[in-house]
Amino acid sequence: MKALLCKQFGPPESLVLEEVPSPRPAAGEVVISIKAASVNFPDVLIIQNKYQFKPPLPFSPGSELAGVVKEVGAGVSSVKPGDKVIAFTAFGAFAEEVKTEAVRLLPLPEGMSYEAGASFILTYGTTDHALRDRGQLKPGETLLVLGAAGGVGVAAIEIGKALGARVIACASSDDKLAVCRQHGADECINYATEDLRERIKALTPGKGVDVIYDAVGGPYSEPAFRSIAWRGRHLVIGFAAGEIPKLPLNLALLKGASVVGVFWGDFTKREPQAFAESAKQLARWYRDGKLKPHVSASYPLAQAAEAMNLLASRKAKGKVVIRIGA
Numbered sequence: 007m008k009a010l011l012c013k014q015f016g017p018p019e020s021l022v023l024e025e026v027p028s029p030r031p032a033a034g035e036v037v038i039s040i041k042a043a044s045v046n047f048p049d050v051l052i053i054q055n056k057y058q059f060k061p062p063l064p065f066s067p068g069s070e071l072a073g074v075v076k077e078v079g080a081g082v083s084s085v086k087p088g089d090k091v092i093a094f095t096a097f098g099a100f101a102e103e104v105k106t107e108a109v110r111l112l113p114l115p116e117g118m119s120y121e122a123g124a125s126f127i128l129t130y131g132t133t134d135h136a137l138r139d140r141g142q143l144k145p146g147e148t149l150l151v152l153g154a155a156g157g158v159g160v161a162a163i164e165i166g167k168a169l170g171a172r173v174i175a176c177a178s179s180d181d182k183l184a185v186c187r188q189h190g191a192d193e194c195i196n197y198a199t200e201d202l203r204e205r206i207k208a209l210t211p212g213k214g215v216d217v218i219y220d221a222v223g224g225p226y227s228e229p230a231f232r233s234i235a236w237r238g239r240h241l242v243i244g245f246a247a248g249e250i251p252k253l254p255l256n257l258a259l260l261k262g263a264s265v266v267g268v269f270w271g272d273f274t275k276r277e278p279q280a281f282a283e284s285a286k287q288l289a290r291w292y293r294d295g296k297l298k299p300h301v302s303a304s305y306p307l308a309q310a311a312e313a314m315n316l317l318a319s320r321k322a323k324g325k326v327v328i329r330i331g332a
Contacts, residue, residue, distance in 0.1 A: 030077070094131075174191070213235050223248075
C-alpha cells in the first residue's frame with residue numbers, strides 16, 4: 007500500500023510517498039481501507055515536532071478518516087469487514103490503509119459521503135465537547151467564534167445555532183464570512199478591517215459575549231476576552247495564529263469569567279461514556295440537517311503537502327480533504 011511518510015521533521019514538502027507493507031490487526035484492532043482523510047491543524051504541527059503527541063519516525067500524519075473495514079483482529083465484535091466507518095487516530099490516516107483500535111471507530115451515518123465523514127468527528131466532536139460540556143452554552147446566550155470559517159469554526163456556528171445561541175462569527179476576509187453566513191451565523195466581524203472590541207460592544211449593547219470559542223489565539227484572544235460578559239467562558243481550543251496568548255488574569259477576576267481548556271483527544275479516552283453520548287447527539291443533529299460539513303477543497307494523496315500548506319496558510323474555508331480510495 008502507499009503511505010505519505012514523515013521520515014524527518016520538517017514542512018509538508020519534506021513528506022515522501024512510498025510503498026509500505028499493509029498493516030495486520032492485533033487483538034482489539036481493525037484495519038481500514040481509507041477512502042478519504044481530512045487535514046487538521048495538528049497534522050501540520052506533528053510533522054514539525056511541534057505537537058504534544060510525538061510518534062516515532064517514520065510515521066504517516068493524518069488523524070481523521072472515513073473508509074471501509076478490511077480486517078478485524080481477535081475479540082472485535084463491534085464491526086465486521088465491509089462496514090463503512092469513520093475513525094479518529096493520532097496519526098496514520100494519510101495512507102491507503104490504517105490500523106487502529108476498534109474503539110476509535112464510529113459508523114458512517116447513512117447518506118454521508120466519505121469526504122464528509124472524514125470531516126466530521128474531530129471538528130464536530132471537539133466543538134460539541136467545547137460548547138455543551140466545557141462551555142455550558144445555553145439557549146439565548148451569545149457565542150463569539152474566532153476563526154469561524156475554519157473546520158472547527160463552522161462546526162461551532164452550527165452547533166451554537168442547534169443549541170439556541172446567537173452566534174457572532176469572526177474571520178479575516180469577507181469571502182470567509184460569507185461561508186459563515188451560509189452556515190447560520192447571525193452576525194459577522196471582519197477582524198482584519200474592523201475593531202474587534204468595538205464591534206462586539208456594538209453587537210451586544212455593551213453586555214459582551216457569554217462564550218468565546220477560540221481556536222486562533224495570537225492577537226485576537228485578549229481583545230475578545232476583554233469583551234466577555236459577566237460569568238463568561240473563554241474556551242481555549244487551539245492556536246492557529248501560531249502564538250500562544252498571555253491573558254491578564256485580572257480580567258477574569260473583574261468579569262467573574264472563566265478560561266476553560268478543551269482537549270477533546272484526552273476527553274475521548276478519559277470519559278468514553280460521555281464521548282459516546284456526544285457522538286450519538288452529533289449523529290442526531292446530522293440526520294436532522296443541522297450539521298453540514300463544509301469541504302472547500304480536495305486533493306489526491308500525492309498532493310497532500312499542498313493540502314496541508316493550504317490549511318497552514320489559513321486560506322482554507324471549512325475542511326480540506328485528501329482523496330485516497332476509489
